[in-house]
Amino acid sequence: MSGNNEIVAGFDIEKDDSLKIRLQKIDSVKGCLVLYLTGYIDTYNSNLFQKRVNKAIESGYTRLIFHCGSLNYVSSTGIGSFTAFLKTVKPRGGNLVLLEIQPKVYEVFQLLGFSQFFNIKDNLDEAVAFFESEGETKSSDIFPKIFRCPICSKKLKATKAGRFRCSECKTILAIDNTGQVFLG
Template identity: 55%
Template sequence: MESNNSIVSGFDSDKDDSLKITLHKIPGVQNGCMVVLDGYIDTYNSSFFQKQLTKVIGAGYFNLLFNCGGLSYVSSTGLGSFTILLKMVKVKGGDIILSEVQEKVAEVFQILGFSQFFNLKDTTEEALEYLRHDEGSAPGPVFPKMLVCPSCGKNIQAAHAGRFRCTNCKAIITISEAGAITLG
């Protein structure tokens, strides 16, 4: 059995008693890593969570499956960390799938409107099947797509390709059919 450190060098050098993170490579999924969460993510440990997962992404894993069966609570700050991680993997062509999400955790995602950005699956097997199927299939629909303004960094949700004006900095942004974003 692989240890966290054999998957991501130095991963276990930092620990937090409120959140245990266990890593597993996903056979058959390029750049795939299953992240098993046990504990909770709140204001006090969300920076630890985000730092640890940044190590995982930095090690080349950007198709992430979070097994949330042992995750008992996520605060809005924790959701913010998940969102930052989603942005990090999306720019690399990856994705985040959450499986076995407990009802009260799923409610937080839904109430705060985050369930539209994250792919939640009932079982880990269903999530693995989704990731493995996605590997060999043709690219799915690009839109709707969550993007970041290259000028100011504001989140933009695009329903289709075209030219848009950022509501924050007023920069003109062009989004290609493939979902690439450029200024002008």
Template identity: 30%
Template sequence: MSDFKVTIRDHSENIQVLDLKGYLDAHTAPVLEDAFGKLLNEKKYRIIVNCKELTYISSAGLGVFMAYIEDVRANKGDIKLSDMTPKVFNIFDLLGFPMLYDIVSSEKDAATKFAEMK
């Protein structure tokens, strides 16, 4: 699974960041599922997904976000995506995902938006 890596870190007391690195496809999607599963088990629902080093995403990867977004929002949280490269954004855009997900330019912007949700 060295083609894809997820690192979980704290952004602040109640916001966690998932740093994605590499290729997110049908082979590597379970790695991201595990990371979301871990956060939700810990009842952490304010999640920033930093896509700065995400080089590729297919619909299997996009499906992971679809699997968790409802649960996260039902618990007054959100999944906000930041620092996306144009290449990865184009795939989200082809499917109309910007309509459903908050895609922001930086982690700081994502944190500001979380603060506004209070």
């Protein structure tokens, strides 16, 4: 994992086997970094998680993509970490995207009411495109938008911004003019 230290100096000085993080720089977007998370985030390892990610932010990475496909569990403390990152990068012109969130992890975000604050995308291409087009989005470029229901993963299509119900699980969803999907 020496590659992490080449991207962010000293990133792997402190490690915890309960949460492994692999970094990937996105060259096409200034200050963009993918963090592949494997394991879990809870009260015991969230401080180290925050220290490591803040090291990346201090190195100039303010557009963060958290790949959560191998993240098995996130406690409320872990969600607090993501919220802290968002508060840190927003004033610096950055943002945060979460990818491939496991249903049980997404449920924690949803139960705590945080799912609407985060940009959640289906894959890395969508996340990179989000950052590439940030600030220059036109409604005609976004719609019709095909996306997956954050609850049941059914493929859905929105022709315009507004509120509607998932045809599969009946969850009420909202989609804004930028194409962001939220619950309710």
